[in-house]
Amino acid sequence: EAQVTQNPRYLITVTGKKLTVTCSQNMNHEYMSWYRQDPGLGLRQIYYSMNVEVTDKGDVPEGYKVSRKEKRNFPLILESPSPNQTSLYFCASSLDRGFTDTQYFGPGTRLTVL
Amino acid sequence: AQKITQTQPGMFVQEKEAVTLDCTYDTSDPSYGLFWYKQPSSGEMIFLIYQGSYDQQNATEGRYSLNFQKARKSANLVISASQLGDSAMYFCAMRNTGKLIFGQGTTLQVKP
Numbered sequence: 270e271a272q273v274t275q276n277p278r279y280l281i282t283v284t285g286k287k288l289t290v291t292c293s294q295n296m297n298h299e300y301m302s303w304y305r306q307d308p309g310l311g312l313r314q315i316y317y318s319m320n321v322e323v324t325d326k327g328d329v330p331e332g333y334k335v336s337r338k339e340k341r342n343f344p345l346i347l348e349s350p351s352p353n354q355t356s357l358y359f360c361a362s363s364l365d366r367g368f369t370d371t372q373y374f375g376p377g378t379r380l381t382v383l
Numbered sequence: 384a385q386k387i388t389q390t391q392p393g394m395f396v397q398e399k400e401a402v403t404l405d406c407t408y409d410t411s412d413p414s415y416g417l418f419w420y421k422q423p424s425s426g427e428m429i430f431l432i433y434q435g436s437y438d439q440q441n442a443t444e445g446r447y448s449l450n451f452q453k454a455r456k457s458a459n460l461v462i463s464a465s466q467l468g469d470s471a472m473y474f475c476a477m478r479n480t481g482k483l484i485f486g487q488g489t490t491l492q493v494k495p
Contacts, residue, residue: 314482366481368416369435374428
């Protein structure tokens, strides 16, 4: 089954404790992206990657890191989480970055930082 | 600036009736894609339907259709024969290259 998977689905952590949210897709997609969803602010892009070893900042990159060492995986790293990073996080992938390419989303990760 | 506007924060529809969710967009780029996603209470984002800026015909996918009016810059989602399982939040989104730009969403509740 073609899908984007994320782990963990739910996470409660404390300020400053490094964490990684994994993302994997099995569709051989070139483009991968991370979004966060917050009430009243909608969905905003954090980082994206157009190919292996090619990553770039989205609209809200502060406090996050990413890497793309393999085509299928695109982990999101919070080196020192803070309460304002409490959010619902989505990983998404598409065949490429064009306007005709549909982005498919993972199931989401609900992160709470205390 | 590129922007998506969904003016209906919440809507009700009777089961088996049709409903239209509004979406207007703003972009100066002639090449763009318009997408609708469904987000049920469980939280996942489910792709529903796509319309490209150069497509001559309105997109349809099962009970979903997209009423694309390019001159008015609108891309309304029509759900026919509503079902209880259609109760969810619906997002309109636009893509030029790269990221998706989302609207604020419309919460749809289907009444039995």
